[in-house]
Amino acid sequence: MDLDVLTKWLMSDGSGYDIVEVDTTILGDLVNAGLIAPQFITSTSQADWHSVAATSQRLLNTTDQVDESRFSPDLAAALLNDCKTAMNRITTLSEGPEASENILQCFLRLLNALGTQHIETELQYSLQAIPGPEPKQEPDIRFFHAILQTNNSIQLIERYFVMDIAPLLLGTQQQAILLQTKEKVFGQLEELINIGVDKALLCMIGYVRNILNEQKRSDFKPESDLFISECSPICKRVVRSIDNQIVRLDQTVDGKNLTSILNEFGLRFHRLITDHVFKFEYNISGGLMMLQDISEYKKCSKKFRSSTVEQLFSILHALVNLLVVVPDNLRQVITEGHLASLTRDIIESFVQLRTDYKSARLHAMITTDQ
Template identity: 35%
Template structure:
């Protein structure tokens, strides 16, 4: 940090999206170390070979893994927005993770191809494997922490949008003129943001990381929207509007391609149908395929949001 003139203070700085990672620098370092491993193999005596190869590895670890990759991940961690952001968060950590994983895989490939043959039959073999394992676990730990913070910031901003943009009157309209808009402005803003984040995750992450992050994000978004919808009371037109909103959330979540998350939003959509079903059919709908197995308190929690909950005497509908 002193070399680059960067001052890490209490305020969050994202450095304009700079990841501080370079594939060109990494390839250059790896080429130098590859040549060093070759010279080691040619010039060293058998007794000195493994020891010198390990020394080359230590130099490679120090300057490539610690001072380049790990350093960038640390900066990326500090640049992640807070879990309750006051403005739309710019999350560059997904890019940091994508690049860091790529560069670390290049390091591991050279470890396997150039180092292992030189130390295979010596006590240094297990020592080198231990060093690689520790480096991987250290990097994975920081990445896991960062991804968790990034997802928390996304969920926090969605909560902020819904809190600021959704009006109490959105779901208690006085005439059917609102039905032409299909979705409330708050929903449209959330869906646009979620779609952009999902696209970013697909662009920068790969393999298991994509599935894990989208599962975590999807379940958190479901909780945020679930809790949000329970703050309102719905008349018959409002119930149709919220069903349209949840259908739009469900449509955007389909792009995640995570069955568990999609199932959560399917059940939320089914719960919202309880707001519009005629009272005589409520008990039948509650025992239908989509809602079977849900706790009665969850079902009643939605039924209580109906404008006719008291007048239609729905308190005993599930008894």
């Protein structure tokens, strides 16, 4: 097509024409020549809009950064379908090295539009919406929904690549370029997810820490003996918060991501409870109170579905039990069950929390064999 002839024809009435669809081989020349007039949108219903444009406009109008609707499966599907249509044209109209290069460029545009411009942007929004590490109210973490949507979109891209694109580029230079770029984009998304998970867990654990901080030193050194039949009100609130967060995780995350997040959540919860135990000194009644709480946390640990977390809480329960063991029985108890495999330093660090540690000479009880 002669560009001079086309220029003369398009400018014949001095106003130019709106171009709705044009062969991409001359689109760049038309733009450079200033022959394409902007289309002024007068429709507000979006009924006649392309699905990608309509979804993009809705996302731009969404002001709530924590709204999971910002992630659009419809947009992902529409972009993928457009890419498939373009690929069909490429394989029909080009061949050989030219076809390989066109396929590469087309798929790179899909990665950029869906992976970078949509998914990465929305992950950033969701990441910013996660509350800080010491929330006063129980956090509702929407970021985990973003993980689910991200993984769904990545699976769509990966499936399309494996089934339709990879066979077309087999053995070509473009195949290596595409693999490298794809892994780079996916790696950037994974890095954002890891940052978000860490921030979310910090927030969730921070809220539990704020609850635990309501317990005072005097709570575990009551002046009179108490009848302890259940865990403390603080413990009940902690367990309720953990339950709520796990329910939300089950609703928004699945597969290996869920397993990994629950395991890390459980490990951090164990670390928090262990640190909490070390904040106090205990007489017998106080030790019984803490032991009741730890028993409840031990039951709660099963909900993390991690054998490691369950094992850690079982060991912690055995260690906290040392707070209430009769001094004469200490030497025998520390050689049994979970405690038998622990060093004496670890065992003594818990025994030292007893108010009778010095008066009852408990150090000698746990450092000598006879």
